Structures are given as structure tokens and as C-alpha cells.
Amino acid sequence: MKQISSWGRLSADSHHVLSLSDPRQARHLVCNAQLLGLAHGMGRSYGDACLNPDGLLWLTTGLNHLISFDENTGRLTCEAGVLLRDIQQLMIPRGWILPVTPGTQMVTVGGAIANDVHGKNHHLLGCFGDHVEHIVLLRTDGETIVCSPTQKPDWFAATIGGLGLTGLIIQAELKLRRIAGPWLETETIPYDNLDKFFYLADCSEASWEHTVSWIDCISGIAGRGIFMRGNPDNISHLPEPTINKRSMPFVPPLSLVNRLSLRPFNSAYYNLKKWRAGKGIAHYTSFFYPLDNLLEWNRMYGPKGFFQYQSVVPRENGKAAIQEMLKEITRSGDGSFLAVLKTFGNRQSAGMLSFAQPGVTLALDFPNNGQRTHQLFAGLDAIVRSAGGRIYPAKDARMPRDLFEAGYPRLNEFINYRDPGISSGLSRRLMGS
Structure with missing residues (x-):
């Protein structure tokens, strides 16, 4: 058990913690968990979206490998624990940049997807999820779902901004944009x-x-x-x-x-x-x-x-x-x-x-x-x-809870895609489980 806080430091809650280091090991640990779990990257969420008090956290920062990059199209495939900082430092000198980033680059790709982060250019390029080409999602029952805007688009829409509640994001393909320099x-x-x-x-x-x-x-x-x-x-x-x-x-x-x-x-x-x-x-x-x-x-x-x-x-x-x-x-x-x-x-x-x-x-x-x-x-x-x-x-x-329900009219639709083996402090507070 470890005491884990989110960025707001409002509490230091006890968690069972497992560090993930490669997709095969992640599958074994996620599918054989005895407790409800939650992916946890850098913990930069301010409240309890990244916490699972008295439950299990799967630390994803060990899933930090870049898998492939196409210099012609700007398509980058990487694991979910890669930091936005590392993508920027590697790709900007090569003439590519993440189209959308939040106010900190100390965020994992999985966290950016799960919270559909936005930056200072929403009027032009939208949110982080608008530049995700596909997601590899591991469910706690062992099912792997590959989803994109055209392949299983309902799963894609549930996972973008889905607060990590539809499964563990293992891998993603991002579409970078050309940049002249830093x-x-x-x-x-x-x-x-x-x-x-x-x-x-x-x-x-x-x-x-x-x-x-x-x-x-x-x-x-x-x-x-x-x-x-x-x-x-x-x-x-x-x-x-x-x-x-x-x-x-x-x-x-x-x-x-x-x-x-x-x-x-x-x-x-x-x-x-x-x-x-x-x-x-x-x-x-x-x-x-x-x-x-x-x-x-x-x-x-x-x-x-x-x-x-x-x-x-x-x-x-x-x-x-x-x-x-x-x-x-x-x-x-x-x-x-x-x-x-x-x-x-x-x-x-x-x-x-x-x-x-x-x-x-x-x-x-x-x-x-x-x-x-x-x-x-x-x-x-x-x-x-x-x-x-x-x-x-x-x-x-x-x-x-009533403000959450009023503000997110697709909540009832989203609940159909929740992974029953995943829970968070936020989901229990605002969704009941």
C-alpha cells in the first residue's frame, strides 16, 4: 500500500500499486487483478479522477516506448505512458509537433486521451482527441479493442475524455503537425x-x-x-x-x-x-x-x-x-x-x-x-x-452529482462502455461506482 495524492494535494489516499512495464505484463496484471483498478500516469489531475482510494492503481509511466513514426505523414505510434514532453523534445527538432497540448507537458499520452485535454488553440485545432488516429484498449476481462473514428467509433468516442473508465489504454497513434521550429x-x-x-x-x-x-x-x-x-x-x-x-x-x-x-x-x-x-x-x-x-x-x-x-x-x-x-x-x-x-x-x-x-x-x-x-x-x-x-x-x-449529470448529456450513453473492473474516486462520487 502506498499513499498517493493528485496534483491538488487535497488528500493522501492509500492505494495498492502495480507498475506496468510492457504490454504483455500489463495484460497479465490487469486481467488477474483482485481489486477494482485504475490507470495512473503522472497524477496531474487536480482532484480524484486519477485516484482509486483503497483500490488498485496501475502505474503506466513504464509503458513509455515509441513504436513507429512516419516522417512523411507525421503519424506517431507509442505506448500510453510516453510523456508529452518527450514527444516534443524528440519531434520538434525533426519538424513535427503535437497539435494540442495542455498547460503542462508532464502528462502521459494515455492521460491526455482520457481527459481529452485542450490547449490555447482550440478555435483552430480542437482538443487532443481530435488528433488521435487509433487507440488500443485493454479491458479487464482480457478483451483488446482497437478503435478509431472509423473503426468501432462508439468505443473511440467513449474512451476520448472517458476518464480512464472504459479500459486501460495501452497504445495510441497520434497525428503530429509540421512545424518550422521551436x-x-x-x-x-x-x-x-x-x-x-x-x-x-x-x-x-x-x-x-x-x-x-x-x-x-x-x-x-x-x-x-x-x-x-x-x-x-x-x-x-x-x-x-x-x-x-x-x-x-x-x-x-x-x-x-x-x-x-x-x-x-x-x-x-x-x-x-x-x-x-x-x-x-x-x-x-x-x-x-x-x-x-x-x-x-x-x-x-x-x-x-x-x-x-x-x-x-x-x-x-x-x-x-x-x-x-x-x-x-x-x-x-x-x-x-x-x-x-x-x-x-x-x-x-x-x-x-x-x-x-x-x-x-x-x-x-x-x-x-x-x-x-x-x-x-x-x-x-x-x-x-x-x-x-x-x-x-x-x-x-x-x-x-446533479451538476455533472446536467453538464454531460451523453453520460447515460457513456455508462454502457464502462469497464466493470475499473473504478476511481471520481466515478464513485459522480456515477455511483
Whole structure:
């Protein structure tokens, strides 16, 4: 038994742990398990989607082999435990890149598929699942299912964004895209209200591949922030940057993100970015994964851990809903430093339980202050529910079951594809088993 935490560090639950190292051994361990199991990669889900308290975890990071790559088409076949970081480091110098990545590259391919992660270019390229060509899925009864958008498409749709509940992803084929190099042309633009944010988001979609913004969620309902956009650049003469990674060396006795620190911290960040606004050149690692250079940054929230609350609401309700959320946060007296606001494009995701949908998404990190934090979330839930939105399961640790059911209308269809030998903390909380 080992105590395993997710990235939010809200608990340290006991698990039986088995490490998988090759597909044949994985088949034996998965098919002969005496307990309900769950695949576990890097554990970067914030809540209990990657946990199975008192159950079995199959650690997949040992399934980390690249199987084949076609230099002409960009098709990469690999095992599910391969890290996105390793694909990027190997393929970008060869002129290929993952089309979609989340805000950290310390994620396995299997985890990216199971959570159908999104990046800063949803309006152009959708989610990770939109670039998966096929999946090899191992069920706990020994059945192997090979599925794709054209071969057993129902299984494919259930597994993309399926939270690891349809079986163990053993292998996948990904479609990479051509890239000239590791650099991006960027522009940073401060804004002082939500109208300007939406204007920037709308006018950027036609000519900028990547768009995202930081929002100061304690500056009032007007919503000031920093809008960032980027395009791949064909610069070739710049040297690779020296990356000085730092680590949060210990867990402080109290969260460093609190009522005393937030306002000066947010104000300093906004003014620094405003002062540095304008066009520039950025390496893909600093633009896509700014937090990866601070190892164990989740420790800064102290021994009680933290929640991430990420919602998406339809665009027609977006401005009003975001304003109501900012008002609720101001009323609570709490706030978030890591607050990300962006729009999703007008496209449907590949998975039955995929999170991304057309609209506007707001992601917020909050230290765990017990009942006070849960009261804030109840207020935010009411706003999301009224706006016809949903919460991201990969980030969730406390979503009410009724909000999950209302936000994911294909849930009853998805349940038919669940593997009865697989369970998670999230599935027991939101699906009953």
C-alpha cells in the first residue's frame, strides 16, 4: 500500500500499486487483478479522477516506448505512458509537433486521451482527441479493442475524455503537425474589462493560432487582465534557451496564496506584464508550459492543498456568467492568482464526456480553506448551472452529482462502455461506482 495524492494535494489516499512495464505484463496484471483498478500516469489531475482510494492503481509511466513514426505523414505510434514532453523534445527538432497540448507537458499520452485535454488553440485545432488516429484498449476481462473514428467509433468516442473508465489504454497513434521550429511570434496586450477581452479573443481567432489570457479575479467585476497570443515562427538562428528550473523546496505551514498576499501579488503581476506588453519571440516551452519550470509548485498552497475550479459556459451567456463569478469571488473575500480565461471555438469534441464545448472557460485555483471554500464553490456552481455550463472532471474534486449529470448529456450513453473492473474516486462520487 502506498499513499498517493493528485496534483491538488487535497488528500493522501492509500492505494495498492502495480507498475506496468510492457504490454504483455500489463495484460497479465490487469486481467488477474483482485481489486477494482485504475490507470495512473503522472497524477496531474487536480482532484480524484486519477485516484482509486483503497483500490488498485496501475502505474503506466513504464509503458513509455515509441513504436513507429512516419516522417512523411507525421503519424506517431507509442505506448500510453510516453510523456508529452518527450514527444516534443524528440519531434520538434525533426519538424513535427503535437497539435494540442495542455498547460503542462508532464502528462502521459494515455492521460491526455482520457481527459481529452485542450490547449490555447482550440478555435483552430480542437482538443487532443481530435488528433488521435487509433487507440488500443485493454479491458479487464482480457478483451483488446482497437478503435478509431472509423473503426468501432462508439468505443473511440467513449474512451476520448472517458476518464480512464472504459479500459486501460495501452497504445495510441497520434497525428503530429509540421512545424518550422521551436519559436513563436507573440503579442501581449493588457485589457481593463471583459468587453475588451472578448473583442481581443474574437479578432485574434482569424490570424493567431494560440490565444489565452490571465485575469485578475479580485480587481472587480469589470475584469482586467493580460491577453496573450502567439503564432509559430520560422526563426532558425536563435540558440535554444537555457532553462533554469527551480523547485518549491518545502510545503509551507500555511498557503502562500491567501487574503494578505493575493491583492499585491495580482497587482504586481498585472503591472509587470502591462509594462512589458507588446510583440516578442518566445520559445515553445515558456509560452505553452510556464509553470513547468517551477517544480512542485503545488506545494505553495500549504498542507491542506488546493482546488482548481474550471468551468465552461455557452458564449451567449459568457460575459454575464463571468461577471457573476467575479462578483461571487469578490463577495467571498478569497481569490485566485492562477486564473485563466479563454474562449473555445465553435466545434464539438470527439468524446462523449469531453469537457470543451463552444463558449468561454474560466480556470481558477483556490487554497483549501474548508467550508469557506465550499461555500464559494456552491455559489459558482449555481452560476454555471444557470448558464447551461459544465465543470472539467480532470480538475474536479467536489462537483455535485446533479451538476455533472446536467453538464454531460451523453453520460447515460457513456455508462454502457464502462469497464466493470475499473473504478476511481471520481466515478464513485459522480456515477455511483
